[in-house]
Structure formats: structure tokens, C-alpha cells
Amino acid sequence: MNWKVCFLLVLLLMLAMPLASAESGRELIENSSGYDGKTVSFRGEVIGVMIRDDFAWVNLLDNEGYAIGIWCPAENAKAILFIGDYSHVGDSVQVAGTFHMACAEHGGDLDIHAENFIIVATGQEVDRPTNLPIAALGVALMAVAILMTFYLRRIRKEKQKILPWPSY
Amino acid sequence: MIPSLTREDLKIIGYNLRNAFYITGVFLLVPIVVAAVYREFNTVPYFLIGSALAFIIGNLLSFFLRTEKEMEVKHAIVMVALAWLIAPLLASIPIWLANATASYLDAGFEAISGFTGTGLTVATGIDYMSHSINFLRHFLQFVGDGVGILVISLSILGRTEMSSVLAFKGESKDVGIRPSVVRTSRIIIGIAVTFLIIGTVLFTIAGIREGLDPGTAVFDGLNHSMTGYATGGFSTHSQNLLYYHSILFEVVAVILMIIGALNFNLHYAVLGGKRKEILKNIEVKVLLFWLLATGLIVSANLLNTNVYSSVEALFRKGVFHAISAQTTTGFQTVYPSHFALVWPALSIFVLSIAMIVGGSANSTSGGIKMLRVGVLFKSFKREVKRLLLPRSAVVTGSFHHIEDTPLTDKVVAGAALVAISYIVFFSIGTMITAAHGYSLEDSMFETSSALGNVGLSCGITSPAMPATLKVTYMFLMWAGRLEIIAVLVLMGFVILGLRRGIKK
Amino acid sequence: MGLRKFSLRAFLKKNFDFITGILSEVGLTAAIMVVAFAICVLLVFIMR
Numbered sequence: 134m135n136w137k138v139c140f141l142l143v144l145l146l147m148l149a150m151p152l153a154s155a156e157s158g159r160e161l162i163e164n165s166s167g168y169d170g171k172t173v174s175f176r177g178e179v180i181g182v183m184i185r186d187d188f189a190w191v192n193l194l195d196n197e198g199y200a201i202g203i204w205c206p207a208e209n210a211k212a213i214l215f216i217g218d219y220s221h222v223g224d225s226v227q228v229a230g231t232f233h234m235a236c237a238e239h240g241g242d243l244d245i246h247a248e249n250f251i252i253v254a255t256g257q258e259v260d261r262p263t264n265l266p267i268a269a270l271g272v273a274l275m276a277v278a279i280l281m282t283f284y285l286r287r288i289r290k291e292k293q294k295i296l297p298w299p300s301y
Numbered sequence: 302m303i304p305s306l307t308r309e310d311l312k313i314i315g316y317n318l319r320n321a322f323y324i325t326g327v328f329l330l331v332p333i334v335v336a337a338v339y340r341e342f343n344t345v346p347y348f349l350i351g352s353a354l355a356f357i358i359g360n361l362l363s364f365f366l367r368t369e370k371e372m373e374v375k376h377a378i379v380m381v382a383l384a385w386l387i388a389p390l391l392a393s394i395p396i397w398l399a400n401a402t403a404s405y406l407d408a409g410f411e412a413i414s415g416f417t418g419t420g421l422t423v424a425t426g427i428d429y430m431s432h433s434i435n436f437l438r439h440f441l442q443f444v445g446d447g448v449g450i451l452v453i454s455l456s457i458l459g460r461t462e463m464s465s466v467l468a469f470k471g472e473s474k475d476v477g478i479r480p481s482v483v484r485t486s487r488i489i490i491g492i493a494v495t496f497l498i499i500g501t502v503l504f505t506i507a508g509i510r511e512g513l514d515p516g517t518a519v520f521d522g523l524n525h526s527m528t529g530y531a532t533g534g535f536s537t538h539s540q541n542l543l544y545y546h547s548i549l550f551e552v553v554a555v556i557l558m559i560i561g562a563l564n565f566n567l568h569y570a571v572l573g574g575k576r577k578e579i580l581k582n583i584e585v586k587v588l589l590f591w592l593l594a595t596g597l598i599v600s601a602n603l604l605n606t607n608v609y610s611s612v613e614a615l616f617r618k619g620v621f622h623a624i625s626a627q628t629t630t631g632f633q634t635v636y637p638s639h640f641a642l643v644w645p646a647l648s649i650f651v652l653s654i655a656m657i658v659g660g661s662a663n664s665t666s667g668g669i670k671m672l673r674v675g676v677l678f679k680s681f682k683r684e685v686k687r688l689l690l691p692r693s694a695v696v697t698g699s700f701h702h703i704e705d706t707p708l709t710d711k712v713v714a715g716a717a718l719v720a721i722s723y724i725v726f727f728s729i730g731t732m733i734t735a736a737h738g739y740s741l742e743d744s745m746f747e748t749s750s751a752l753g754n755v756g757l758s759c760g761i762t763s764p765a766m767p768a769t770l771k772v773t774y775m776f777l778m779w780a781g782r783l784e785i786i787a788v789l790v791l792m793g794f795v796i797l798g799l800r801r802g803i804k805k
Numbered sequence: 806m807g808l809r810k811f812s813l814r815a816f817l818k819k820n821f822d823f824i825t826g827i828l829s830e831v832g833l834t835a836a837i838m839v840v841a842f843a844i845c846v847l848l849v850f851i852m853r
Binding site: 495552555574601605610612 | 822825826827833834837838840842844845848849852853
């Protein structure tokens with residue numbers, strides 16, 4: 134009998150879990166009314182963490198460029214290692230929770246109150262190497278600009294000594 | 302008879318444009334400091350290239366087009382109109398090199414949106430943008446719109462008072478606050494820097510309180526202070542101010558937005574001790590009226606249609622965006638598609654009107670401007686009075702703007718002309734947008750956002766926007782910043798040259 | 806020495822004017838926000 138109960142429990146757990154396929158940011162934002170108040174799942178890269186007492190805001194950016202704010206317990210946010218920016222790839226997070234088109238608790242913001250918060254992958258540092266040809270071009274052009282300024286100024290000074298202002 | 306164009310005319314314009322190149326070259330170097338702070342050394346060459354090109358072209362103009370002739374009004378206006386294209390063109394180089402946008406056209410769009418203080422963005426991956434390039438976007442709004450750097454540089458570097466005064470006139474700031482243009486420019490810079498510091502401090506405090514780490518709080522604080530005071534609207538994140546989910550942040554933003562929408566003359570008077578001016582000034586009164594009226598209508602409409610139902614939401618979404626629109630800032634805490642799909646048509650319409658009407662004259666705001674609206678309103682009153690009184694009665698009027706000014710027909714005509722120009726361009730822009738398949742209300746909204754240099758978007762502006770529409774909005778942003786008349790003068794100038802050729 | 810005649814009174818007055826000026830401006834924005842907020846309260850009260 135024991136394994137039957139186990140099997141049933143696992144089945145129940147699987148059904149209770151949020152839908153395996155996460156809704157895309159675009160879906161949630163453009164069809165907000167359809168999801169308002171419902172449980173959704175969303176996956177994205179952390180681009181912002183703001184801890185406010187016992188809770189926190191975590192802004193997640195999905196791979197299509199849509200970002201949504203997640204309201205979650207502070208412990209979840211504190212577990213985040215990397216926040217995405219120019220030199221970092223942020224942690225990848227999957228959340229499931231109640232979606233609000235205009236959250237009454239948060240002054241009308243669109244948000245997701247997370248019930249399930251899983252850090253799926255850790256982020257990392259990103260190297261941004263200098264593009265040598267561009268760097269060389271930059272230095273070269275600057276040198277040209279500076280030399281030009283001095284050269285032209287010299288020509289003008291010399292012309293001033295020889296002639297009055299020439300009329301072009 | 303309008304005299305034909307001569308080679309000398311072109312030389313005068315070209316020669317005086319050298320300053321625009323020089324100043325652009327200088328301010329394109331400033332983000333290098335930010336790059337150094339954040340160790341983004343790979344971005345430094347982008348700014349070197351842009352800056353160097355600016356200096357090189359400036360030098361070429363200076364050397365080959367040298368002329369002693371004085372600028373006249375027509376030269377000044379054409380020069381300013383061109384300068385407002387040149388600076389963004391050069392600023393687009395680092396933006397494009399850094400791959401902050403999908404194409405070169407987008408980089409140009411972003412640069413013009415920055416420089417004119419609009420805030421419509423087509424940048425991709427803003428959340429991953431380098432600090433230096435992101436800073437450049439915000440800095441462009443501060444120097445281009447917050448300080449009006451071109452005019453100031455022209456007035457400081459301009460050779461004589463006359464050419465400086467004319468350059469000022471070209472950009473529609475009245476010869477100002479003090480008789481000396483150089484003095485006026487310094488005052489404008491001083492006021493801008495003052496509020497920049499105050500804004501940065503307030504945003505930083507708010508940021509830290511709301512959970513940002515100090516470094517981010519300062520960086521975001523500085524940038525939002527720049528775009529808040531400049532009533533620009535760019536943000537360091539793709540979610541704009543929604544990123545912060547914070548009423549504190551929004552309140553600080555509102556403080557800066559309203560201050561940025563106030564007239565420089567008013568700031569000078571008030572900071573110099575004449576505090577009563579705040580209550581007497583016509584523009585403050587008109588602005589107050591429009592802000593509250595727009596806020597009321599939008600909030601009531603949102604409440605009525607059940608988009609938002611709490612007091613906090615009405616304030617943070619309804620009133621906030623009414624203020625953002627009226628001051629022509631463009632800070633947004635609502636997803637663009639929500640303006641299009643969720644918000645009711647009346648609110649969108651009212652916001653469009655608010656964006657076209659704009660903020661105060663001689664401020665960082667865009668639009669027709671409060672002063673003109675106030676003048677027109679008063680002239681309507683006067684006209685009705687005139688018709689109600691016996692024929693022999695003489696009706697005059699005046700308005701108080703720093704000092705009491707008589708409401709002459711010339712003043713009214715000037716205001717009416719600009720207002721009509723805006724409306725015409727608004728109509729054409731809306732038609733062009735609608736022709737691309739967008740709904741009328743969305744077209745109106747986005748067009749007024751571009752023309753009024755606002756930056757609120759209902760989703761039309763995006764990297765995927767048709768190229769023809771991008772060019773249209775770039776033109777509208779540029780025209781709006783110059784209050785349209787200067788653009789018309791430039792067009793007249795070009796047509797004159799094409800029709801009659803350029804004489805020796 | 807070349808020092809301009811320094812008037813402490815003038816200096817303090819200038820700064821006082823400046824600071825009170827800033828406060829008045831911020832005060833104006835605060836007043837606008839308060840009125841706007843009151844409008845929202847009224848709206849919810851009337852329409853709910």
C-alpha cells in the first residue's frame with residue numbers, strides 16, 4: 134500500500150506545481166487582463182534586487198527583453214549572487230506566483246507575488262575586451278584632431294604677421 | 302524682396318557652426334570619466350572617435366570658411382537649427398559603436414531623442430548597457446535640453462554680443478534674464494547644476510532607502526536627476542521608473558519634473574529673493590491649472606473604467622503620468638502596451654493634449670508652452686469682453702511674467718503662430734503614424750510625445766518601428782525642440798537657395 | 806591686498822535668499838502633490 138500512496142502523492146505534487154511552460158513576458162504584459170489574479174510562472178535573468186525589510190523586489194528580464202518585477206520574501210533575494218549588468222550575467226530565476234495587472238498592494242504596479250522562487254542558474258562575470266582596431270582608430274583620430282588644432286593655429290599666427298586678414 | 306543667398310551667407314553659417322562642433326567634441330569626452338570609474342576601458346575609444354571627428358570638422362570649418370562678417374538674424378536661426386542636428390549626429394557615433402542600438406539610424410534616433418530632451422528610446426539591452434554609454438544618453442539630455450548647451454556655447458564662444466544675442470534668438474529663448482547673454486548663460490548653467498545636485502542627493506537617499514546598493518543609488522540618482530531636471534525622461538533601466546517600484550522615487554521625480562518645467566527667469570527671480578514671483582507668475586498659474594486639471598480628468602477616467610481603484614494607484618499612475626506628460630518629461634511607470642491596450646481613450650487623448658501644450662517657456666520643457674497658452678487664453682477673454690462692450694470702449698490687457706507686460710496684438714499673434722504650427726505638425730505626424738497602421742489614439746499619443754519632446758510611449762516607438770516612421774519622429778523631435786519656426790526658416794532658406802541659386 | 810569689501814550681511818542674505826528660494830520651489834511641488842493626492846482621495850470617496 135505504501136508505494137501506491139507515494140505514487141499518488143507525487144502525482145498530486147506534480148499537479149500542484151505551476152505549469153511547466155513559463156509564460157513569456159510579452160504574453161503577460163500584452164494580455165495582462167487574461168492573467169490578472171491567476172498563478173503564472175515566469176523565468177528571467179536578475180537585473181535588479183531591492184530588499185525592503187522582510188520582502189524584496191527582484192526585477193527579472195526574460196530573453197525577449199521584457200522585464201517584470203517580482204515581489205518575494207527577502208531570503209530569496211538574499212540568495213541571489215549576480216545581478217545582470219554590463220559586466221555580469223545575472224542569476225537565472227524561475228518564479229511562480231500570483232500575477233497582478235495593477236497590484237493594489239503596490240500602487241497599481243504590474244507585478245508577480247512569488248510563491249515559488251528558484252534560482253535555476255548562477256550568473257557570472259562577463260569580460261568586455263577592448264577592440265584593438267577601434268582603439269587604434271580612436272587614438273589616431275584624436276592625435277589628428279590635436280595636431281590639426283596646433284598646426285592651424287600656427288598657420289594663422291604666421292599669416293597674421295605677414296598680411297592682414299585675407300579675404301577668401 | 303528677400304535677398305538671394307550668397308556664398309558669404311553660407312560661409313557665415315558654416316564658420317559659426319564650428320563652435321557647435323567644438324562644444325560637442327568636449328562633452329563627448331565627459332563619459333570617459335564614467336568609463337574610467339567603472340573600468341569600462343573598452344568603451345573609451347568610442348568617445349574618442351566621436352569627439353575627434355567633432356574637433357576635426359570644427360577645425361576644417363574654422364580654417365576654410367573663416368569670415369569677419371557679422372551674423373544676421375537669418376544666419377543665427379539657420380545655424381541653430383543645423384547645430385541641433387549636428388550635435389546628435391556626432392553623439393550617435395559612440396552610441397552606434399557601442400552597439401547600444403540595432404542600427405545606425407537607431408543610434409541617430411537615440412541621440413536626437415537624448416539631445417532634444419525627448420526620451421523616446423530605441424536602445425536595446427539598456428539593462429546591460431555600459432555605464433559610460435548609459436551616462437552619455439542621460440548627459441545628452443542634461444546638456445542638450447537641461448542647459449541648452451549649444452546656445453550657451455555659441456553665446457560664450459561667439460565673437461560679439463550681437464552674434465550671441467542672435468544665436469539665443471534662434472533657439473527661442475528671449476534675451477533674457479540679464480542684459481548680458483554670457484551672464485544669462487552662466488545663470489542657466491548655475492541653476493541647472495544646483496538642481497542637478499539637489500536631485501542627485503534626493504534620488505540617492507531614496508535609492509538607498511528603497512534597497513539599492515549605494516553605488517547604484519548614486520549612479521542612477523545622478524542620471525535620473527539629469528533627465529528629471531532636463532524633463533527628458535531617459536532612464537538607466539528598460540522598465541523606466543517602474544524598475545524601482547517606489548513611491549519615494551516617484552515623488553522625487555515629480556519634484557524635479559515640476560522644477561524643470563518652470564521658467565529659468567522664475568528660478569532666477571525666486572533664488573534671488575523674489576519669492577512672491579512664484580504666486581504672481583502667469584506661467585505658474587497656468588501650469589498649476591493644467592497639471593491639476595489633467596491629473597483630475599485622467600484619474601477620474603481611470604477610476605471610472607476600473608483600471609485603478611486605490612487612492613495610491615490613482616496618484617502613482619494617474620497623477621504621475623499627467624505630470625510626466627504636462628512637464629514633457631516622460632518618466633513612465635506603466636508598460637507602453639498598457640497605454641495602448643488597457644488605458645481608456647479619454648485619458649490617452651487628454652495626455653496627448655497635455656503633451657502638446659507643454660510646460661513653461663524658457664524652461665527645459667517642450668510643447669507650445671504655458672506662456673503662449675496663457676496669452677492666448679487671456680486674449681480670448683479680452684476679445685469676448687471687447688464684443689460685449691460698447692464700440693467706443695478700449696480694451697487692453699496685460700499679463701504678469703516677471704514684470705507686467707501689455708497684451709499687444711503682436712504678442713498674441715506670435716503666440717498664435719507657434720501654437721498653430723504645433724497643431725499642424727501634430728496633425729501631419731498623426732496622419733503619417735496612422736498611415737503605418739496604428740490606431741488614431743495611439744498615433745496621436747506617440748506623435749505628441751515626439752513633437753512635445755516628452756517621451757511617454759504607448760509602444761509605437763521601438764527598434765522594430767518602420768524606418769520611415771523613425772525618420773518622421775526624428776524630424777518631429779528636432780522641430781519641436783526648435784519650436785518649429787526655426788525649422789520653417791531653415792526650409793525657407795533652403796528653398797530660396799534652390800530656387801534662385803547661390804550668388805557670389 | 807585686493808580683497809573686495811566683504812559684507813557678511815550681504816553674503817548671508819544672498820545665501821538665505823538662495824536656500825529659501827529652493828525651499829519655496831520644492832514647497833510648490835509638494836503643494837501640487839498634496840492637492841493632487843487630495844483630488845485622488847476625493848475621487849475615490851465620491852465614485853466608490
